[in-house]
Amino acid sequence: MGFDLPLFPDQASTMATRVDYLYFYLLAVSAFFTILITAMLIFFAIRYRRSRHPHAVPIEGSTKLELAWTGIPLMIAMSMFVWAANVFFAMNRPPRGALEIYAVGKQWMWKFEHVGGQREINELHVPVDRDVKLTMISQDVIHSMFFPAFRVKQDVLPNRYTTIWFRPTKVGRYHLFCAEYCGTKHSGMIGHVVVMEPAQYQVWLAGGAQGGSLTASGERLFRELACDTCHRPDTGARGPDLAGLFGKPVKFAAGGSAVADETYIRESITNPAAKVVEGYQPIMPTFQGQISEEGLLQLVAYIKSLQTQKPAEAPGAPPAAAAPPPRGTQ
């Protein structure tokens, strides 16, 4: 290893450039004030040193000055706030049609599952110039998914799905870190994200699939666990029909409602009693501890896919929203 002194990280996503511009603005403002204050300190300290200026001149203060140096920094601070909030909003709004990948964090590894069923550990392959969205959950403690070259990071929580998205702009291999302290091998919970040309990516996808697509695995689980004995679209079903459920508001027996998102679906499987759907009995058993996080993700993916497969069977539901078809090995 030679003398290698990097001073700036790779810029490998659309977000990286946005964050960096803001960073340069902050740096410039900071440099300006640091220099200003240091210069004034040094100048006053020398100009008014005791040997040269033995008698201090009493000065009480100055409201005008006070207002100026409160007001101007306040305005600068607000400009930082607005700009930064803007970038943050973009980070938290995954674009539609993004390539969906699922991730599970556990002490101490990252597991990824692609829609086509490809799985990988501590390595993530993605195509360049394509929006990618990760839906993430932890199997134990809090972790944090961090891609320095993309300038994005998001905590990965137990019991709740969080998402992160990025659009890689440069082919290459970049660090993936766990940024939230998670125990003994926290610093070993690292990996790489490999950004590939689309054609290469196709080759990679084709080589990696095993055991069917995510939705197919989910469907298999759905049968194996006998979910379909209650959740059937025909009459007399004891549980609500799941087709067209994803993304729709659901009313609860105890009052209130929520939009059926990934976290809601997962909770309904692991803790069905928490939110019983209006019009049904709380008879569903809990599957807590019987399905791995990967299995839950497969079920969620399957239920998400149901709306496009049989939109007509969802009574009263508006036509399936703009959910893209399962992408799998496209």
Place this chain on the structure above:
Amino acid sequence: MSTAVTTAESIHRRRHYLNADYGIRSWLLTTDHKRIALLYLFSITFFFALGGLFAVLIRLELLTPAGDMMTSDTYNKVFTMHGIMMVFFFLIPSVPATLGNFLIPMMIGARDLAFPKLNLASWYLFMVGGMFAMYSVVTGGIDTGWTFYTPFSTTYSNTKVIPAALGILIAGFSSIFTGLNFIVTVHRMRAPGLTWFRLPLFVWANYAASLIMVLGTPVLAITIVLVFLERAFHIGIFDPRLGGDPILFQHLFWFYSHPAVYIMILPSMGVMSELISAFSRKRIFGYTFVAFSSVAIAVFGFLVWGHHMFVSGQSVYAAMVFSILSYLVAIPSAVKVFNWTATLYKGSVSYQTPMLYAFGFLGLFTIGGLTGLFLAALGVDVHVTDTYFVVAHFHYIMVGGVIMGYLGGLHFWWPKITGRLYPEGWAKLSALVIFLGFNLTFFPQFVLGYLGMPRRYHAYPEEFQVLNVMSSAGASILAVGYLLPLFYLLWSMRYGPEAGPNPFDARGLEWQMASPPPTHNFEQVPIVSEEAYAYHTAQEVPVAG
């Protein structure tokens, strides 16, 4: 002047608080605020040394990218204990428990604090808390990080979480009692004529910090009890497997721990005001604003805890509110820096040791404060949070700011505390070495953080090594800087020349009594008829007796 002393009488022959009584019992059972301040001084010096030892181990390990000096388990315990010792047993008590305890009664013309026995009890609680924390170290250590994030701390860590948490809980009560004592003392025991707006800014700053101690610390106590309940009895509070919410912990924890940063820094800011006015022989520019800004910081500091959680999954709108509030809280701190700088204008500036520390404070605090703007900026925080950028930022504020204030204040009032002068040359050298060592240690960490090196990493990718080596080299210089005062201050206690009551020709009631002060500070209650920092009236004594 009521408390005038004849300096002709040497320290040995005169009765003062140090020789009023002899023997270990007279110290362990004392209710004199000055002696209790010294008890704190020795204890926190001990804890600081312990925390420093852990810091050395951390920096040694990080010299090389491979985690090859100790196991990752050990490393995790080392940085956890470093954090716990430094935050709860050094930074939080540093200025208030030592300088505050020593000075507040004297500065307001009182003979002691309002509750002298409670003050002694606070020190005992502090020590008992410290013992619990040390017990957890010697019986195997704790690896949760000083932030104790759940569910790791409640379910997954199989280290000594409970004794360490208990230690912090007990030490917390010590800080609540100290805060209460200060608040009541400042309200009830000011000398006649000493109105609120004649108080030294050091008193204002400690008053504001006390408000936080009293209002915030109970939340920490509750949080720790909840962690304990979940860990010991598996009651589901934070662990989702038991039906709890892991994020709830972070809200509770930061609701205390963010304001706690102000418990640490406000008293140091108070020291700054004293030093800068004394060594430029001027009243602080915009006294009223500086006084109110301390209280404003204390109050609004309670509203920004969410800025530690921008990537935790909280809603985008909550994040926006916390971000904008963080910017608003930053403004009073920034303005204080301008006020201090402006105080030098047309002053009569001397470069004695405490002033060098004050300059050091201004430099480090400015950098620490400005990098806070990066962390409050949502879009940038996402990238730098939980990286070394944060480590650098909080060291600049907490370690740079607080310790510069603490050491500056310790040097300033050392002649008052011990009656003797320290060797000026060595003291100046130490201020310089600390400033340089500090910057070399922590500045590279900003770069490391933006490059993406996460914090709490025992091993790291090779390309980060050069910056880490720089940081470790700086740490060894810094260590020398911190050790120097230990030696020459101890030396001066015996061999330093006698200081006399007011070696810096400063204003303030504490300078109008002998050094070291007599046990009851004032023979007669002084009557105050002047503003604080009455330098412009030259030779006149601002107190009528």
